[in-house]
Amino acid sequence: MKRVGFTTTIPIEIIVAAGKLPVDLNNLFITGGRGGQLIEMAELEGFPRNICGWIKGIYAAALESGIKEIVAVTEGDCSNTRALMEVLSLRGITAIPFAFPGDRSPESLRLEIEKLMEHFGVGWEAVNRSRQRLERIRLKVREIDRLTWQENLVTGEENHYYQVATSDMNGNIDGFEAELDEFLDKIRIRKPLRDRLRLAYIGVPPIIEGLYPFLESKGARVVFNETQRQFSMPYGISDLVEQYRSYTYPYDIFTRLADIAIELEKRRVDAVVHYVQSFCFRQIEDMVIRQTLRLPVLTLEGDKPASVDARTGIRIESFLEMVEENS
Amino acid sequence: MKIGIDLGSRKVKFAVVENGSLIRLEACDTLGFYKQFGRLVDEELTFDLAATGMFAESELADPSIVVTGYGRNTLNYKGARVISEIRAHVAGAKFQTGLKDFTLLDLGGQDTKVAMVSNGRLADFMMNDKCAASSGRYLETMATILEVTLDELSSHWEDPVPLDSTCGIFGESELIGQILRGYPIGRLCAGVNQTLVKRVLPMLKRFPSPNLVLTGGVALDKALVKLLELGSCQPVIVPEQPQHNGAIGCAVIEFIRD
Numbered sequence: 001m002k003r004v005g006f007t008t009t010i011p012i013e014i015i016v017a018a019g020k021l022p023v024d025l026n027n028l029f030i031t032g033g034r035g036g037q038l039i040e041m042a043e044l045e046g047f048p049r050n051i052c053g054w055i056k057g058i059y060a061a062a063l064e065s066g067i068k069e070i071v072a073v074t075e076g077d078c079s080n081t082r083a084l085m086e087v088l089s090l091r092g093i094t095a096i097p098f099a100f101p102g103d104r105s106p107e108s109l110r111l112e113i114e115k116l117m118e119h120f121g122v123g124w125e126a127v128n129r130s131r132q133r134l135e136r137i138r139l140k141v142r143e144i145d146r147l148t149w150q151e152n153l154v155t156g157e158e159n160h161y162y163q164v165a166t167s168d169m170n171g172n173i174d175g176f177e178a179e180l181d182e183f184l185d186k187i188r189i190r191k192p193l194r195d196r197l198r199l200a201y202i203g204v205p206p207i208i209e210g211l212y213p214f215l216e217s218k219g220a221r222v223v224f225n226e227t228q229r230q231f232s233m234p235y236g237i238s239d240l241v242e243q244y245r246s247y248t249y250p251y252d253i254f255t256r257l258a259d260i261a262i263e264l265e266k267r268r269v270d271a272v273v274h275y276v277q278s279f280c281f282r283q284i285e286d287m288v289i290r291q292t293l294r295l296p297v298l299t300l301e302g303d304k305p306a307s308v309d310a311r312t313g314i315r316i317e318s319f320l321e322m323v324e325e326n327s
Numbered sequence: 328m329k330i331g332i333d334l335g336s337r338k339v340k341f342a343v344v345e346n347g348s349l350i351r352l353e354a355c356d357t358l359g360f361y362k363q364f365g366r367l368v369d370e371e372l373t374f375d376l377a378a379t380g381m382f383a384e385s386e387l388a389d390p391s392i393v394v395t396g397y398g399r400n401t402l403n404y405k406g407a408r409v410i411s412e413i414r415a416h417v418a419g420a421k422f423q424t425g426l427k428d429f430t431l432l433d434l435g436g437q438d439t440k441v442a443m444v445s446n447g448r449l450a451d452f453m454m455n456d457k458c459a460a461s462s463g464r465y466l467e468t469m470a471t472i473l474e475v476t477l478d479e480l481s482s483h484w485e486d487p488v489p490l491d492s493t494c495g496i497f498g499e500s501e502l503i504g505q506i507l508r509g510y511p512i513g514r515l516c517a518g519v520n521q522t523l524v525k526r527v528l529p530m531l532k533r534f535p536s537p538n539l540v541l542t543g544g545v546a547l548d549k550a551l552v553k554l555l556e557l558g559s560c561q562p563v564i565v566p567e568q569p570q571h572n573g574a575i576g577c578a579v580i581e582f583i584r585d
Contacts, residue, residue, distance in 0.1 A: 278457065301456050315454050318413040322449045 005062055005070035007084065008077045009167045009231055010098050011113055011244055015071075016130040016173065018120035024168035028065055029057035030207070035305030038064070052279050053207055053304050055080045062088060069094045071116070076100025076250025078281055100250035110241045131240055134169065140180040141166050142234040144187075149223040149267040152192040156201070156222030157212035158183075163228035164205055195221040197323060200264055202226040202256075202289070203275040203282065207302040214308045215273075218320050223267050226260055253285045257292050264295060271296045271323040273316075278303040296323050328386050330376075331577030332407075333415065334396025337436035337463065337544070340571045343386060344578035352571045353381045371405040393577035410580060412573060413452050417442055418583045419576030420540050423566035429538035432531060432555075433572065434545035436463045439527060443534035453530050460495035461526035463545045468495065469519040472502055473512060480516045481548035488518035498522065520551040524558045531559055540564045542572035 003021045005028070006012075012022040029038055035057055041064075042056035043049060055078075062070060072085040074097045085095040096119055101108035117127060144162045148154035162180065170176040196219035204227055212222055227249055235246045248256045264272070272295050276283045286299050298319040300312060308316070331342040339360045341353040364375045376382055392407035395415035420431045427447040433440040439455040439462055455461055470480045488510045492498040505515055523545070531539070539561055545551060546569035556563050568575060576583075 296451065303457065311454075311456060314412065315456070318411040318452065318454075321411050321414060322452065326448060326450070 002069075003065075003067050003171070005065070005067040006073070006098075006168075007058055007070065007081050008073045009247070009249065010071050010073060011116065011127075011240060012168060013127050013131045013134055013240060014113070014116050014120055014122060016134065017117075017122040017126040020120070021171055022168040023065070023067060023171050025058040025061050025065075025067075025070065026054060026205075027164070027168060027170075029054070029061035030205075030305065032061070035207070039304055050279050052078065052080060052277050053302075054204075054277060055084055057305075059084055059088065062093060063091055067093070069096070071096045071098050073098050073100065073250070075102065100244070102251070104245055104251055104255070106241055106245060109245055113241060113244070127240060131238075131243075133173070135236075137169060137173070137177050137180065138166060138233055139236075140177070140184065141232045143184065144180070145229060145232070145234065147184075147187060149198075152195070152221075152223075153187045153190045155193065155212065155216060156199070156225070158187075159222065160201070160205065160212060160225050160228050163225055163232045166232040193221060195219060197221075197270045197320060197327075198223045198268055200224040200226065200260070200267070200269045200272045200295075201275065202260055202272060204277055204280070206275050206300075207277065207305050208275075208300070208308055208312070209305060210307045211300075214313065215316065215320075218317060219324075220271075220320050222273070224263050224269060226256070226263070229263075230259075253288050257289070260293070264293070269295060270327055271298070271319070273297075274299045276301050296326075328388075328390050329578045329581070330382070330386070330390045330392045331415075331574040331579070332374075332392065332394045332396070333412075333571070333573035333577060334394065335436055335573070336438070338570070339396075340574040341381065342571055342574035342578040343382070344575075344582075347579065347582040349575065349578075352568060352574070354571070355379070355381075368405060373405040391581075393580055395573055395577050410577060412438070413440060413442055413449065413454075415573045415576035415580070416440060416542060417444055417449050417576065418580045419572035419574070420444070420542060420566065421447065421583050422575060422579045423568065423572065424538075424540055424564060426538050426540065426564075428536060429540045429564070430531060430534045430536040431540045431542065432527060434461070434463060434523075434527070434541070434543040436544065438462060438543075439530065441527070441530045441534055443536060451534060453533060458495075460493070460498070461523055463543065465495045465498070465523060466519065466545065466548065466551075468499065469502060472499055473506075473515055473519070475512060475516060477548070479512075480519060481550050483513040483516035484520060484550035484553040485517055486514050487521035487554070488514045490518045490522045517550060517554075520548060520554050523551060524554045527555075528558050537561070538564060540566065542566060542569040544570045546570070 001021045003023045004015045005023045005025045015022040038060035039056045041060040047056045072081050072095045074082050089095050099112055141162050148159040199220050199222045201222045230249045237243045248259045274297050290297050329344040333340040338354050339357050343350040394404045394407045394409050395412050416433050429444050431442040437459045442452040443450045470477050488505050490501055492501045541563050546565045552563050
């Protein structure tokens with residue numbers, strides 16, 4: 001089956017309807033176990049050191065994978081993606097632009113979705129069929145999320161993994177569904193986890209490895225993974241345009257914050273970890289987040305794939321200690 | 328007897344406290360201390376404090392040791408209680424100043440910490456993360472290039488020469504360029520102090536408080552204190568023992584109440 005890569009979440013229902021396999025290049029980069037090497041490859045080719053690690057990782061992962069066609073999100077994610085598209089096209093990869101309209105207008109989003117459908121030669125009937133197929137999987141992931149915060153049966157990392165994997169259904173739709181079924185069977189017989197603190201993780205998924213187990217070793221479990229949950233599209237909406245309008249990640253920070261506020265309350269969160277990627281525009285949004293949220297916020301910054309370094313460890317421990325003392 | 332130990336990046340600091348009163352302070356270079364007196368026993372860090380010659384036999388008879396510092400989350404310290412640096416420094420500042428509401432700025436060898444304390448409790452804090460250009464090591468490096476002592480560096484605050492490099496290492500070549508332009512050493516020293524102040528002001532702005540307490544070795548730089556007062560538009564309170572603040576905090580942690 002022909003693979004189609006993408007730079008951040010796009011309506012994969014279209015790619016599935018076209019009989020192709022969606023591949024989230026971020027997942028390809030970070031799960032291969034060679035993240036550091038891929039970034040070095042991109043830097044040797046000329047990518048500046050002070051550019052986001054994800055962009056460099058995606059570049060090298062796309063080239064290494066042999067994928068010939070990618071969908072690049074040129075609006076709703078960072079502007080580095082435009083330049084990434086350009087350099088990838090020099091290396092013989094076809095890049096199809098996709099834009100999440102800044103104003104979230106349904107008309108503009110419908111137009112973008114239909115442009116993508118036209119490119120892949122599929123109509124609404126086929127797309128809606130694949131939407132229904134994927135919705136079945138999304139429901140199962142939603143259940144894993146519920147079991148995380150409501151029944152305390154799932155760790156922060158498991159919650160992260162299953163939700164983040166929905167961006168491309170792990171590149172294997174049936175296989176992913178089987179994996180979910182197996183996991184759901186397994187966790188229902190677990191004893192509830194007992195944590196001293198309940199955390200929210202907001203921002204892009206971490207490039208740092210081992211963050212969730214580190215937090216849990218300090219008695220704090222993530223019960224809300226903001227962006228990862230958005231990837232799983234837990235809205236139960238039967239209209240594809242509305243589904244991708246409800247998806248908060250590509251839109252403004254206030255749209256994201258409205259969703260975050262509801263979940264923090266519902267999930268009885270004690271404190272927030274805001275992860276930012278070095279050199280990312282979202283570091284600026286940290287100011288808005290800190291001014292808006294009422295809970296204590298720890299901002300963590302990551303650059304390249306590596307385990308939790310001593311300094312980050314010290315900051316996390318001090319933060320958790322402070323939250324615990326003040327609660 | 329309570330012994331507080333702050334394992335800093337440049338110096339190891341000790342504070343000895345008895346019945347809530349500070350008895351005395353000690354310090355030595357970090358590297359030498361680790362090399363001579365430290366070893367790992369069953370993955371736990373131990374120090375042969377008796378061999379340092381800094382402590383009387385009676386002080387080490389049944390000591391209650393509390394440790395903080397950079398290595399705290401990678402190593403356990405045998406027979407000691409380990410606390411976070413933020414907690415140690417806040418406790419030290421509360422003990423030394425008697426204040427309950429203040430913003431603490433701790434400028435150490437590699438670390439910059441800003442903590443907001445409200446009603447005796449730590450309300451929020453920040454630490455430098457990816458870069459140590461706003462720490463004491465920057466001052467040391469620049470003093471070496473200027474061929475002045477730290478005492479000399481810390482006596483100049485007037486008419487600072489602007490130094491704008493974000494990176495402390497690039498700052499070296501920038502400083503050399505300014506030396507070539509013929510600026511007097513005093514103005515260059517002031518420029519170095521001012522650069523550090525400019526780097527920490529945005530962090531301070533996050534936690535406004537009527538009391539600004541400065542600790543860490545950098546607090547001994549009087550010119551920097553003056554420039555910090557000018558930059559923050561408020562008096563800067565430097566406790567009597569700024570460099571030992573963390574060690575004192577460790578030694579008094581049990582006595583300090585909110």
